[in-house]
Amino acid sequence: MATSILLDQVSKRFVLRDALTLKRRLVAVARRQPVTHSFLAINDVSVTVEEGESIGLMGLNGSGKSTLLKLISGVLRPDGGRVLTRGRTAGLIEVSAGFHKTLTGRENIYLNGAIMGMSEAEINRKFDEIVDFSGIEGFLDQPVGSYSSGMFARLGFSVSVAADSEIFIIDEVLAVGDPPFKKKCIKRIQQIREEGRTIFFVSHNTTQVQRICSRAIVLESGKLGFDGPVRDAIHYLHYDDEGDDLDAEGGEL
Amino acid sequence: MSNAGTLDAEHPQGPLQPPGDTTGLFGVFRRRYLLGLLVRKELRVRYQASVLGLAWSYIKPLIRFMSYVLVVGYVIGLKNLEHYPYHVFAGMMIVSFFSETLNAGTKSVVKNRSLVRKMSVPREMFPVASLLVTGYHMIPQYIILIIACLAVGWNLDLVGLVAGLLSVSIVISFSLAVSLAFSALNVLLRDFQNFAETISQLIMWTTPMIYPFELIASRTHGNWIEQLYLANPVAEGVILAQRCFWSPTLSDPDAAVFPDHLLLRGFVTLIACLILVYGAQRLFSRLEGKFAEQMM
Numbered sequence: 001m002a003t004s005i006l007l008d009q010v011s012k013r014f015v016l017r018d019a020l021t022l023k024r025r026l027v028a029v030a031r032r033q034p035v036t037h038s039f040l041a042i043n044d045v046s047v048t049v050e051e052g053e054s055i056g057l058m059g060l061n062g063s064g065k066s067t068l069l070k071l072i073s074g075v076l077r078p079d080g081g082r083v084l085t086r087g088r089t090a091g092l093i094e095v096s097a098g099f100h101k102t103l104t105g106r107e108n109i110y111l112n113g114a115i116m117g118m119s120e121a122e123i124n125r126k127f128d129e130i131v132d133f134s135g136i137e138g139f140l141d142q143p144v145g146s147y148s149s150g151m152f153a154r155l156g157f158s159v160s161v162a163a164d165s166e167i168f169i170i171d172e173v174l175a176v177g178d179p180p181f182k183k184k185c186i187k188r189i190q191q192i193r194e195e196g197r198t199i200f201f202v203s204h205n206t207t208q209v210q211r212i213c214s215r216a217i218v219l220e221s222g223k224l225g226f227d228g229p230v231r232d233a234i235h236y237l238h239y240d241d242e243g244d245d246l247d248a249e250g251g252e253l
Numbered sequence: 254m255s256n257a258g259t260l261d262a263e264h265p266q267g268p269l270q271p272p273g274d275t276t277g278l279f280g281v282f283r284r285r286y287l288l289g290l291l292v293r294k295e296l297r298v299r300y301q302a303s304v305l306g307l308a309w310s311y312i313k314p315l316i317r318f319m320s321y322v323l324v325v326g327y328v329i330g331l332k333n334l335e336h337y338p339y340h341v342f343a344g345m346m347i348v349s350f351f352s353e354t355l356n357a358g359t360k361s362v363v364k365n366r367s368l369v370r371k372m373s374v375p376r377e378m379f380p381v382a383s384l385l386v387t388g389y390h391m392i393p394q395y396i397i398l399i400i401a402c403l404a405v406g407w408n409l410d411l412v413g414l415v416a417g418l419l420s421v422s423i424v425i426s427f428s429l430a431v432s433l434a435f436s437a438l439n440v441l442l443r444d445f446q447n448f449a450e451t452i453s454q455l456i457m458w459t460t461p462m463i464y465p466f467e468l469i470a471s472r473t474h475g476n477w478i479e480q481l482y483l484a485n486p487v488a489e490g491v492i493l494a495q496r497c498f499w500s501p502t503l504s505d506p507d508a509a510v511f512p513d514h515l516l517l518r519g520f521v522t523l524i525a526c527l528i529l530v531y532g533a534q535r536l537f538s539r540l541e542g543k544f545a546e547q548m549m
Contacts, residue, residue, distance in 0.1 A: 002264055003269060006269055014546055015546075070371075070545065071272075072272060073272060073273070073372075073373050074271070074272030074273020074373035075273070075369075075370065075371060075372065075373050075545045076542075076545050076546060077271075077273070077542040082271075083271060083272060084269035084270060084271060084272075085269065085270070085271075085272045086264065086266045086267065086268070086269050086270075087266035087267070088266075089272055089373070098368060098371075098372055100294055100298070102297070102298055102301050103294060103297065103298075107294075110290060111287075111290050111291075111294060114284070114286055114287035114290050115287060115368065115372050115374055116372075117284075119286060120286050166266050
């Protein structure tokens with residue numbers, strides 16, 4: 001087994017510029033107030049992921065999960081440490097990212113596929129599979145702006161699971177879509193796992209994480225809080241204390 | 254972590270490397286299928302819900318062209334300049350290419366922020382797509398210009414042909430350099446899109462498109478002002494385009510006034526523009542790392 005993702009003492013600092021205009025900047029300097037302030041969204045995180053592992057990334061809102069995914073996908077670059085990956089990365093940071101509302105479903109499949117790094121031949125080959133999975137056949141030549149949010153999400157998910165990649169990342173996209181579609185997604189993700197691809201999965205849903213992941217990472221205000229078996233991670237987060245309503249959420253799958 | 258190094262060489266997916274495409278303009282070329290789709294999308298979106306659609310890309314320059322010819326040529330009185338409309342048309346191709354690429358290119362990264370924020374694509378893609386969209390509109394105009402030249406007798410010589418090719422290469426590389434740099438800077442400070450508009454208004458008057466170069470030369474006699482004027486690659490491109498399309502249509506082609514060593518100047522300008530592209534790419538790569546977070 002070779003390493004698939006290597007995060008080596010990774011840090012990411014976000015700088016917020018409070019005073020952008022010249023006028024406000026002058027005022028801030030005159031009052032001796034800082035013009036910018038910054039915070040560490042990811043603070044010294046080191047993780048090594050082997051090929052074929054499926055990692056559940058957990059943590060409260062604002063703990064840095066999406067930032068970490070964007071560092072892995074290459075959208076953001078680390079300010080400190082190293083991020084290294086092997087092979088192509090595909091997946092969903094947000095379902096609607098590559099979509100253009102005025103283009104039709106068909107055109108968006110091609111555009112989004114190309115954004116994910118697929119070639120024309122590859123998209124042609126997988127076109128039927130994508131349409132089939134999304135269940136939007138009847139609306140293929142309508143602009144996606146007229147789609148319902150569920151259809152939108154389904155189309156986005158269908159394109160991203162079709163792309164060949166060594167690393168597959170999923171960011172809370174399963175929150176949208178109806179239960180039958182969610183079930184289909186989970187099944188597809190499990191299939192991706194069986195293909196030996198590395199999975200990075202962000203979710204608050206403990207049942208989903210337990211089903212899909214072999215290992216969990218918990219982020220706490222940008223720091224690595226826990227790295228180990230899923231069951232222990234859930235315990236670490238105290239997500240298992242408040243039992244009832246979470247079970248109900250998991251139950252619908 | 255320890256076994257990663259030993260397996261690197263024979264691994265089918267190659268070595269561990271930083272994610273994201275950082276090969277810049279080469280990366281754009283490698284993903285030309287995506288580039289083509291982005292260009293098509295841009296063409297589609299630009300004139301959506303409009304009756305005349307793509308025709309606007311020809312109506313607008315036609316009206317601009319006619320107003321220069323009528324107002325400057327006839328009202329102000331440059332009509333004694335032989336084939337004045339050709340003089341304007343040849344120059345306008347270069348000036349419009351530059352200003353349209355600059356305006357669209359500067360906004361291109363910010364306009365595609367939803368993609369930049371969430372997907373890992375070579376971001377140079379966006380200004381390059383703006384340039385190609387402009388180029389797409391220019392091709393039919395060049396065909397019209399060539400037909401018009403042939404209609405009045407176009408004695409194109411080798412110097413004219415080289416000048417024409419140089420003018421296009423200069424304006425493409427210079428527009429690419431400036432829009433690459435501006436698209437990146439515009440992410441940090443949106444002032445740059447206003448700056449770009451100001452430049453494109455200025456460029457109309459600081460190139461010999463509406464008036465002949467002769468008028469500049471007769472006032473400056475090759476002094477530093479003239480050198481400064483000619484240091485502008487767009488002005489250089491306009492003059493080269495006129496050497497290709499305008500002067501060979503004149504009854505006495507040698508009557509047209511051009512700067513000395515026109516082709517040599519053209520080659521030097523082209524090399525300077527290519528160096529600018531390299532510099533702009535370096536600047537873009539440096540700023541690119543912060544794009545996603547600047548547009549959260």
